Amino acid sequence: MGCINVDSLPVDQRIKDILKNRGIQRLNPPQSEAVEKGLLEDKPLLIVSPTASGKTLMAELGMVSHLLNKGGKAVYVTPLRALTNEKYATFKDWEQLGLKVAMTSGDYDTDDYWLKDYDIIVATYEKLDSLWRHNSSWLKEVDYFVLDEFHYMNDTERGPVVESVAVRAKRRGIVLALSATIGNYDKVAKWLKADVVATNWRPVPLKEGVLYTSNKKKDFIVLYKDGSSKKVYGECPIVAYTLDTVSRDGQVLVFRSSRKYAESTAVKISQYMSLVKLDNKKLHEVAQKVKEVEDAGSNEKESLYNLILKGVAYHHAGLSKGLRDIIEGAFRERIIKVIVATPTLAAGVNLPARAVVIGDIHRFNRKVIGFTEYIPVMEYKQMSGRAGRPGFDEYGESVVIVRSKSEVEKITQKYLNSDVEPLESKLGSESAFYSFILSIISSEQGVTEKTLSSYVQDTLLPKELAKKYYKQAISWLMSNDFIGQKDDYLVLTRFGRRISDLYLNPFTAVTIKDALLKSEKGCEIAYFHLLAYTPDGPLVSVSKAEEDVILDELDCELFIEEPYDEFELSNYLSSLKVAFIMRDWIEEVDEDTILGRYGIGSGDLRAITDTMDWLTYSGYHVASVLGLEEHEKILEKLHLRVKDGVKEELIPLIRVSGIGRVRARLLYSHSIKTPEEILMNPEKVKQLLGPKLGEKIVREAARAIT
Numbered sequence: 001m002g003c004i005n006v007d008s009l010p011v012d013q014r015i016k017d018i019l020k021n022r023g024i025q026r027l028n029p030p031q032s033e034a035v036e037k038g039l040l041e042d043k044p045l046l047i048v049s050p051t052a053s054g055k056t057l058m059a060e061l062g063m064v065s066h067l068l069n070k071g072g073k074a075v076y077v078t079p080l081r082a083l084t085n086e087k088y089a090t091f092k093d094w095e096q097l098g099l100k101v102a103m104t105s106g107d108y109d110t111d112d113y114w115l116k117d118y119d120i121i122v123a124t125y126e127k128l129d130s131l132w133r134h135n136s137s138w139l140k141e142v143d144y145f146v147l148d149e150f151h152y153m154n155d156t157e158r159g160p161v162v163e164s165v166a167v168r169a170k171r172r173g174i175v176l177a178l179s180a181t182i183g184n185y186d187k188v189a190k191w192l193k194a195d196v197v198a199t200n201w202r203p204v205p206l207k208e209g210v211l212y213t214s215n216k217k218k219d220f221i222v223l224y225k226d227g228s229s230k231k232v233y234g235e236c237p238i239v240a241y242t243l244d245t246v247s248r249d250g251q252v253l254v255f256r257s258s259r260k261y262a263e264s265t266a267v268k269i270s271q272y273m274s275l276v277k278l279d280n281k282k283l284h285e286v287a288q289k290v291k292e293v294e295d296a297g298s299n300e301k302e303s304l305y306n307l308i309l310k311g312v313a314y315h316h317a318g319l320s321k322g323l324r325d326i327i328e329g330a331f332r333e334r335i336i337k338v339i340v341a342t343p344t345l346a347a348g349v350n351l352p353a354r355a356v357v358i359g360d361i362h363r364f365n366r367k368v369i370g371f372t373e374y375i376p377v378m379e380y381k382q383m384s385g386r387a388g389r390p391g392f393d394e395y396g397e398s399v400v401i402v403r404s405k406s407e408v409e410k411i412t413q414k415y416l417n418s419d420v421e422p423l424e425s426k427l428g429s430e431s432a433f434y435s436f437i438l439s440i441i442s443s444e445q446g447v448t449e450k451t452l453s454s455y456v457q458d459t460l461l462p463k464e465l466a467k468k469y470y471k472q473a474i475s476w477l478m479s480n481d482f483i484g485q486k487d488d489y490l491v492l493t494r495f496g497r498r499i500s501d502l503y504l505n506p507f508t509a510v511t512i513k514d515a516l517l518k519s520e521k522g523c524e525i526a527y528f529h530l531l532a533y534t535p536d537g538p539l540v541s542v543s544k545a546e547e548d549v550i551l552d553e554l555d556c557e558l559f560i561e562e563p564y565d566e567f568e569l570s571n572y573l574s575s576l577k578v579a580f581i582m583r584d585w586i587e588e589v590d591e592d593t594i595l596g597r598y599g600i601g602s603g604d605l606r607a608i609t610d611t612m613d614w615l616t617y618s619g620y621h622v623a624s625v626l627g628l629e630e631h632e633k634i635l636e637k638l639h640l641r642v643k644d645g646v647k648e649e650l651i652p653l654i655r656v657s658g659i660g661r662v663r664a665r666l667l668y669s670h671s672i673k674t675p676e677e678i679l680m681n682p683e684k685v686k687q688l689l690g691p692k693l694g695e696k697i698v699r700e701a702a703r704a705i706t
């Protein structure tokens with residue numbers, strides 16, 4: 001396949017200029033093939049090409065040429081908020097063409113009316129699903145959809161919403177689906193009514209291997225797919241291979257199956273980094289930045305500080321965004337040499353390294369405690385695909401660590417020589433399927449049973465399964481008062497409309513409704529536990545030791561009885577742990593104590609409080625739509641306290657933007673208790689918060705009052 005020169009592209013000169021000042025003179029083979037197949041003429045396409053093969057640029061060319069030729073709006077959806085930020089930053093370039101770029105995420109109970117003035121909108125799949133349910137007028141103008149990381153359709157949790165978005169997007173406009181790892185791409189392309197660009201072309205060739213311990217303890221041998229091999233020496237396989245790469249001026253991404261392993265492996269590697277030439281001055285600067293970051297706990301900052309001085313860091317979802325940004329940035333600038341991460345990092349974040357070490361080819365199964373299973377080939381490809389930095393490495397290397405030579409053959413067969421799994425529907429569960437039905441009825445106008453079943457036929461669910469679920473869904477949604485019949489149309493009831501706008505899983509809504517209807521008002525823990533114990537609730541791991549004591553700490557009645565089923569019980573206790581975390585949080589226990597007491601990271605605490613902020617808000621609205629005043633009042637108060645984690649007396653102060661739990665408590669303890677009192681004591685506020693910040697807070701207080 002030829003590589004099209006940017007100059008010869010049939011697009012506006014300004015587009016060419018933007019590509020060239022990004023250093024892109026020519027399109028690479030997959031990009032060229034996409035253009036030949038109509039990327040610039042609004043053709044729907046499914047692109048399946050390896051990680052780092054420039055799929056984002058295809059999306060940009062597709063969106064921008066569509067918008068310049070036809071107008072309308074384009075939406076770019078990704079499965080993760082982190083990716084949304086990254087894409088949004090990349091797309092800002094197109095504002096030079098007068099296109100307006102926006103990013104939206106989080107809050108679901110809004111139709112984001114302000115987006116009507118934008119042309120390119122970056123969002124998560126959930127957010128787009130939620131916006132469609134609000135039937136915002138501007139959405140009708142959206143006729144170009146980029147579905148990024150489309151293989152997420154196979155993810156048990158997120159798959160349903162990816163499929164539900166695809167089913168609607170292909171009826172509403174042009175679809176451009178992107179992924180590095182889809183096995184059955186012909187079938188998926190047909191389903192999307194799109195042409196397919198499927199290629200193995202990579203910017204940097206990849207050498208895949210398996211590493212095993214030879215009979216002599218300290219020797220480790222790598223057998224590559226191309227038949228070559230290599231020996232490395234060291235304390236353990238991961239250290240040996242990592243040091244071998246770093247000593248040849250490479251960088252390494254090590255993947256471990258759990259955070260604990262990731263952190264312990266990072267420490268272990270760091271003990272040998274003194275053998276390697278490092279840029280200590282720059283590392284010191286990065287380590288200093290880590291120390292100053294605001295949104296993280298001190299012990300994680302401490303441990304990262306020491307690791308970074310040796311050129312190593314760990315990375316997982318438990319870290320705060322601030323810390324992850326610093327680590328990713330320093331790795332991109334090739335200052336940090338080794339990152340030990342959990343597989344979440346592999347998902348699409350553009351962070352290549354010369355070598356990738358896959359430390360665990362198994363992972364713990366979340367559903368069955370203690371049971372490990374092989375990871376999907378798809379996940380292996382996402383991780384190994386990170387190897388090879390364009391412009392720095394003539395090739396990338398990935399190795400899977402196995403315990404013995406006997407495993408080499410099997411792993412080579414299962415991963416190096418296999419195709420990725422086919423995409424399959426994950427709508428085959430009541431909770432996912434009923435949510436899907438509700439989203440169609442709430443987002444499409446004038447839905448009859450006929451239209452609805454055509455949407456269901458249009459999913460990738462096997463037909464008989466779809467039929468079975470379809471029957472059940474209609475009667476379940478009717479008997480639980482989500483939908484009703486009006487003439488030939490299926491319509492949302494008042495309760496159904498509210499639940500759909502809140503973006504609540506219908507089972508979450510029923511759990512909350514049943515509990516609130518049959519109980520008198522309860523204690524704070526009971527409300528937190530109820531909300532956490534729903535399909536939308538946050539999950540935290542509960543250690544064996546915690547399991548034995550957590551129920552004893554309970555000093556009030558819960559809304560939900562203790563379940564008998566073992567698996568249900570572990571969810572029940574996980575929700576109770578969330579409830580205790582939330583109670584401490586709103587009682588203003590300081591963050592470090594909470595992180596230490598419950599064994600979580602600052603990123604986890606943020607994720608839990610964000611989710612509980614949404615769920616207390618939703619619970620409050622469920623209580624109000626059911627006319628349960630007592631519960632409504634309590635949930636409203638809880639909601640106001642959850643966002644910043646404050647006692648009731650601080651609620652007036654945290655209404656002022658820029659005032660969180662620490663500043664509010666500081667002002668309050670100097671008897672400044674309301675925004676009005678801030679305005680009456682500007683000098684005192686400046687003295688307490690410092691002149692610059694004080695000044696800003698006084699201004700914000702004035703705004704909060706008007």
Ligand SMILES: Nc1ncnc2c1ncn2[C@@H]1O[C@H](COP(=O)(O)OP(=O)(O)OP(=O)(O)O)[C@@H](O)[C@H]1O
Pocket residue numbers: 023024025026027028031049050051052053054055056057179180347348349350390
């Ligand atoms: N034609 C090109 N020439 C040079 N560099 C390019 C070209 N196209 C894209 N790139 C660069 O390659 C890098 C990886 O691109 P991108 O993030 O789009 O990969 P991807 O295919 O989306 O990978 P993933 O599957 O991980 O999401 C980016 O930094 C991008 O700027």
Ligand SMILES: [Mg+2]
Pocket residue numbers: 055056148149348
């Ligand atoms: Mg990508």
